Amino acid sequence: MQITYIIQKSRRRSISVSVLSDGRVLVKSPYRTTEQSVQEFLASKKAWITKQIEKQNLQIQKAKELGFLSEDEIRQIKKKAKTIIPDRVGYYANRIGVTYGRISIRLQSSRWGSCTANGNLNFNCLLALMPLEILDSVVVHELCHRKHMNHSKEFYEEIDKFFPDYKRCDKWLKENGGVYMKRVPLSKIRIGGIL
Numbered sequence: 001m002q003i004t005y006i007i008q009k010s011r012r013r014s015i016s017v018s019v020l021s022d023g024r025v026l027v028k029s030p031y032r033t034t035e036q037s038v039q040e041f042l043a044s045k046k047a048w049i050t051k052q053i054e055k056q057n058l059q060i061q062k063a064k065e066l067g068f069l070s071e072d073e074i075r076q077i078k079k080k081a082k083t084i085i086p087d088r089v090g091y092y093a094n095r096i097g098v099t100y101g102r103i104s105i106r107l108q109s110s111r112w113g114s115c116t117a118n119g120n121l122n123f124n125c126l127l128a129l130m131p132l133e134i135l136d137s138v139v140v141h142e143l144c145h146r147k148h149m150n151h152s153k154e155f156y157e158e159i160d161k162f163f164p165d166y167k168r169c170d171k172w173l174k175e176n177g178g179v180y181m182k183r184v185p186l187s188k189i190r191i192g193g194i195l
Helices: 035-044 046-066 071-096 125-129 132-144 153-162 166-182
Strands: 005-010 016-019 025-030 103-106 113-115 121-124
Touching: 005 035, 016 046, 025 035, 035 046, 046 166, 071 103, 071 121, 071 125, 071 132, 071 153, 113 132, 121 125, 121 132, 125 132, 125 166, 132 153, 132 166, 153 166
Parallel strands: 005 025, 103 121
Antiparallel strands: 016 025, 113 121
């Protein structure tokens, strides 16, 4: 299998590779990296890249079977998300004993949630399509960042206190989340992941 890739050079110190949601391979490298070094790096990562591309293709196939989401369906999903997510955030913030700022709910192309340093929370509206426990696991993850703004051992211990089933839900999201994202036609996602 021949790998076609996009290269992005910056002041970084090492080379990295990722497979984007549209199946393209992105290589990030330092400015002075030679073409040969990139080729050698890709050759060393070929098995991983192939596996990721196969996973993406399988997700696209499953998304096609479920059906791509129309503009109207996305609108309805956002409406549902704007009701259910703030309710779950309020419930768990109380239990965890944290405060939070603004809640933003958007259609995002790669993230399920995030928490800023000043406590603003962002969530992907597609969470409203998932089982409630999966949505809750993302809510708890982001709220626990209000105590630990990292992914340390202490951070995950905090999650376990309030959501003991987190690991199973996180695994489910990693295995199935891509299918949900691929149900959204790429034309519906603007740069930055906002519809």
